[in-house]
Amino acid sequence: MSPRTDAATGEDFGWEGEATGLARPVDASQLDTRHGDILYLDDITVSFDGFRALNKLTLDIAVGELRCIIGPNGAGKTTMMDVITGKTRPDAGTAFFGQTIDLTRLNEPTIAQIGIGRKFQKPTVFEAMTVAENLEIALKTDKSVWASLRARLSGQQRDRIDELLGLIRLGEQRQREAGLLSHGQKQWLEIGMLLAQEPKLLLLDEPVAGMTDAETEKTAELLLTLKGKHSLMVVEHDMAFVGAIAEKVTVLAEGSVLAEGSLAQVQADERVIEVYLGR
Numbered sequence: 242m243s244p245r246t247d248a249a250t251g252e253d254f255g256w257e258g259e260a261t262g263l264a265r266p267v268d269a270s271q272l273d274t275r276h277g278d279i280l281y282l283d284d285i286t287v288s289f290d291g292f293r294a295l296n297k298l299t300l301d302i303a304v305g306e307l308r309c310i311i312g313p314n315g316a317g318k319t320t321m322m323d324v325i326t327g328k329t330r331p332d333a334g335t336a337f338f339g340q341t342i343d344l345t346r347l348n349e350p351t352i353a354q355i356g357i358g359r360k361f362q363k364p365t366v367f368e369a370m371t372v373a374e375n376l377e378i379a380l381k382t383d384k385s386v387w388a389s390l391r392a393r394l395s396g397q398q399r400d401r402i403d404e405l406l407g408l409i410r411l412g413e414q415r416q417r418e419a420g421l422l423s424h425g426q427k428q429w430l431e432i433g434m435l436l437a438q439e440p441k442l443l444l445l446d447e448p449v450a451g452m453t454d455a456e457t458e459k460t461a462e463l464l465l466t467l468k469g470k471h472s473l474m475v476v477e478h479d480m481a482f483v484g485a486i487a488e489k490v491t492v493l494a495e496g497s498v499l500a501e502g503s504l505a506q507v508q509a510d511e512r513v514i515e516v517y518l519g520r
């Protein structure tokens with residue numbers, strides 16, 4: 242046997258058949274969601290120096306679902322997203338994207354490429370470029386900024402940018418430098434940049450933190466529009482926002498699922514009240 246290398250990223254995945262290895266390159270067309278789930282985490286455990294940040298976490302997300310994840314500080318929400326995106330390898334358990342793609346065997350660039358987008362809390366847009374240019378770069382396969390800007394857009398790509406601008410409500414700002422946008426507008430632009438890559442599953446970490454009430458409301462509308470077309474996992478502390486968008490809410494505590502249901506159901510759950518109030 243010889244070491245295997247991912248052609249797309251040039252990264253060495255080790256020997257075929259090893260736990261850290263990747264037997265074959267994966268592409269998004271292999272995503273099999275015939276059973277209805279886009280994501281299935283099973284018995285995931287992550288330990289940091291003996292401390293269990295995730296403790297036998299089991300959770301599944303249906304295709305097209307908008308799932309909200311809540312939980313007190315330190316519950317393991319970020320660690321869970323790190324496992325899904327390949328940033329952290331679990332000590333035990335499996336994380337399946339569809340029925341067949343085991344995310345615990347893939348690296349971060351490959352996971353992004355097969356259709357899992359992640360929005361971190363802080364917006365990261367190209368501030369010196371216009372809103373439209375930011376979306377252009379996100380659309381292109383050649384990620385070098387200058388190569389992207391020099392290349393001419395196809396009619397189809399122009400239509401897609403118009404569509405994205407409408408969706409993220411930045412049509413009137415298209416020629417504006419991204420650095421001049423409000424915090425909320427930057428967040429929407431970054432969501433637009435992720436959407437340009439047509440993710441199947443979008444992970445959003447506290448998308449409305451620092452937003453005004455009006456921006457929060459617009460973000461709720463945006464996410465409700467995306468639901469169905471994409472599957473979404475939203476980690477959020479703002480309960481009014483969660484109430485506006487969520488059908489099903491998962492409460493994490495001490496690295497496991499504590500409760501699941503509508504926001505009203507989980508808020509009425511004694512165990513949930515206890516972990517939030519620390520009684």
Ligand SMILES: Nc1ncnc2c1ncn2[C@@H]1O[C@H](COP(=O)(O)OP(=O)(O)OP(=O)(O)O)[C@@H](O)[C@H]1O
Nearest residue numbers: 289290293294312313314315316317318319320321
């Ligand atoms: N790299 C690390 N090394 C050591 N401990 C870590 C590491 N990353 C996370 N932890 C610990 O794991 C636990 C879970 O952290 P995590 O950031 O996933 O929680 P969270 O639910 O996202 O919290 P918050 O709502 O505050 O963002 C915390 O106790 C944290 O201190």
